[in-house]
Amino acid sequence: MRVLAGGMTAYAAQRFAARTAVTTEAGSLSFAELAAAAYRFGSGLRSLGLRPGDRVGVLSYNRAEVVQAWLGLEAAGLVRVVLHSHFDMAVHADLLTHVEAAVVVFDTRFAAAIEPYRDRLSRVRFVAIGDGPPVWATPFATVLAAGSPDDPQLDVDEETPVCIQPTTGTTGAPKPWTFTHRSWRGWVGQNLQHLDTFADGISAVGPDDVNLHIHALQWATGAQTLYPYLLRGARTVLLDDRTFDPAHAVDTLVAERVTGVLVPAPMLTPMLDVIEARGGIEHRLRRLVIFFATPELLERTTAALGPVWCHGFGSTEQGAVTTRLLADDVVGRPDRLASVGRAASPLLEVSIMDVAGQPVPAGEVGEIVVRSAMSSSRYWNLPERTAESFHAGGWFRPMDLGYLDADGFLFYVDRAKDCIQTAAGVVYPHLIEAAVLRHPAVANCGVVGLGNDGEQRVVAAVMLKADLAPSTQLLNEIAAGARAGLREHEWPQVVAVAELPTVLGGAKVRREVLRDQLERA
Incomplete structure (x- = not known):
């Protein structure tokens, strides 16, 4: 089956053209302006000689140009390679070499880190976002000027790659997981279903919502929430994530009338410290997605902000959110606070198996396995690693341990190797x-x-x-x-x-x- 490469961008631009799509401290872009800039960027790279399927690394802190690059690369049939800002540049060089990247788009604040690796990456062209681009890089604005604001209307096979997302590197060298157009659309659909069913009585995500990104856009906050909110005409607010100021994050949450945000627990804790020190805040939050929380932190969140949260679980390859514990799930059942909930949508299956790939009874610790369109892909040019990551039947093995209770709630235990x-x-x-x-x-x-x-x-x-x-x-x-x-x-x-x-x-x-x-x- 073939699909329109930039179909989701076109969908949002057609329906919400004049509405504000992205807000940063530098200003705002409408949906029409965002789409036009994205198309300019993708076609501008094509004018440099890139062809569909070429890999393009993106290394940046949160800024509007990252969103333009994501959407533009997809529409042009180019493969986005995520370069996490917390990795050492040597790790990036290994990944870029492995995937044979043609271009690296980088925030100029990373120029000094890139400089020592230019000889090793001699076949890579560099595009610089921000002030003071080095002489060896093409300014982002120059690429935009070379492109066209028109939708390229590129049809691609749905099994061709759209993105390479490395794992987070907590258990060794990051592994490059490939998302195809099919699995990427599955990811977006999974998260739309997850956000739309966040709580009883809550309305679906819509144009009146505001989605805040305080954590790295190129990690879960972008992958899980950027596209779903854009597709519904909601406004995206980006905070620069080079440093984290919990007071500024809370101020922005209030001032921008934020309704949705994803926050890892170590960042939520100091934000709650600020909120409690102020005696509480007036807010419009309806969807607070938390990762890596403890039961005590979830109870503290309810006390400070109300039952507006879910506790999410997943991995790069699984297509998070895989499971989620909703605030409603623990009413009258405080024992469930220790769980990471149930499958976040009917589009994904979760099971517990032994090392031979056989299901184990409820309450027994085993490997957490999942299957869905999101995990129906592969590691880039790592066939042996890909093969060992699946049980028969298409069950993906993230190498995490846990157990399911009789009601299907997942209790995460740990990484197998830890x-x-x-x-x-x-x-x-x-x-x-x-x-x-x-x-x-x-x-x-x-x-x-x-x-x-x-x-x-x-x-x-x-x-x-x-x-x-x-x-x-x-x-x-x-x-x-x-x-x-x-x-x-x-x-x-x-x-x-x-x-x-x-x-x-x-x-x-x-x-x-x-x-x-x-x-x-």
Whole structure:
């Protein structure tokens, strides 16, 4: 089957032409202006000699040009390669070489990081977004000027790639997952269904909604919410994510009358600190998507903002949101606060299997597996990795562990490779981290096993909130508080660190790196 490459952009521009599509601190663009700029960019790259199927890396903080690039590349049949801003440039160079990228579009604030790798990337052309473009890069405006504002009306096979999205790199080198036009549309459809059914009595996403991006657009916030809101004529507000100011994020949420936002838990915590310090805020939030939350954080969110949240779970390859726990799900059932909910839509199936690909009974820990149009793809030029990532029947294996209860609620346990092997049994770091994070002094936490397999000890590295200094008394208090509900061999030794090795602005702790740091300490 063939599809119109930029069909979703054309759909939104035709229906909502004069409405505001994107707002940044630099100004706003209407849907018609956004589409025209996107088409100019895509055709401008084509004028440089690029052809459908060529790969184009995008490395930038949140800005309107990123949205223009995403939409323009898709309409031109070019393959967007996401370059996460939190990765070292050496990782980007490896990925760009692996996918044989033709162009890299970059925010000029990354110019100094790119410079040492230009020889290695000698076949790559560079396009610079922002002030002060280096002499070795073509300004973004020059590419726009070379293009046409008209829809290229390009038909493509639905199984051709539209995007390469690397995994987040928490369990080793990032792996380049390929989204085809079919699986990408499946992703957007999944998230539309998810957002439209967020709570009983809530209206579907529409032109009166405002979607705020405070986290990296090129991670989940863009992949999960950008297209769904644009397709319904809603306004997108972008905050520069180079640094995170929780007070500014809260101010923007109020001033822009935001109705939807995705926030990782480590960023939500300081935002709640601000809200509580102000004695609450007047807001219009209806859809707050949270990742990596604890039960205590969800209860705190309800108290501060109301039951406007869901707790999402998923991975790059699965097409998040895979499962979600809605605020309504826990009414009268506080035990469900520890779960990540049920399948976020009927477009996706979730199961638990053993390593042989056989289903396991409710309540038994096994591999979380999913299947849908979103996960019906492959890693770019990694056939062996792709083959080992699927069970028979099209079930994708993200290598996460968990169990389903009798009502189909998923309880996430941990990454399979991160399990700690103690003399008394297996310990799942995720569960220990949740216990440690209950203490109000802890800003973030990472748990690892130190020592030889079978004899490892559980160590929790904590980053304290900014106004607190570590002391033996405080660390002992955190450790004692974490023991409630844990078995004795799960009790952690708690140590303080000035900073945790994380990705995505603190959203995920890189446990392998943390383990190496603690072993060297």
